[in-house]
Amino acid sequence: MKTATDPRHKRREYLVQQLFAAGFHKHSSPSVEQIWKHLDQIDPLIIAAAPEWPLDKLNHMDLAILRLAVYELVVDKGEPYKVIIDEAVELAKQFGSDNSPNFINGVLGHIVTDEIKASDS
Numbered sequence: 001m002k003t004a005t006d007p008r009h010k011r012r013e014y015l016v017q018q019l020f021a022a023g024f025h026k027h028s029s030p031s032v033e034q035i036w037k038h039l040d041q042i043d044p045l046i047i048a049a050a051p052e053w054p055l056d057k058l059n060h061m062d063l064a065i066l067r068l069a070v071y072e073l074v075v076d077k078g079e080p081y082k083v084i085i086d087e088a089v090e091l092a093k094q095f096g097s098d099n100s101p102n103f104i105n106g107v108l109g110h111i112v113t114d115e116i117k118a119s120d121s
């Protein structure tokens with residue numbers, strides 16, 4: 001994240017808010033439809049990286065941030081993984097609880113490590 005006014009950061013803020021709302025309504029808005037379509041690919045990665053936290057027990061905001069970041073890491077692949085993780089941690093600082101940044105960083109680090117290992121095989 002360069003600044004809080006960076007258009008890419010603002011877009012991620014908006015998408016996290018939309019994913020957060022979609023989590024309660026169990027359907028997506030058009031802005032997050034592509035992410036929502038890939039939940040069958042995204043959610044198992046989150047579950048595997050944080051097995052002690054079932055999705056229904058996760059803080060809804062943390063889950064929204066993780067879903068966006070995992071989508072960017074695994075499906076979109078438009079940014080380097082370090083940028084995606086840094087943005088997710090910044091969003092967690094902004095929207096999450098005190099523990100959210102460390103939790104988000106740990107889960108995404110685990111996913112990146114597993115994805116790198118899988119692609120090297």
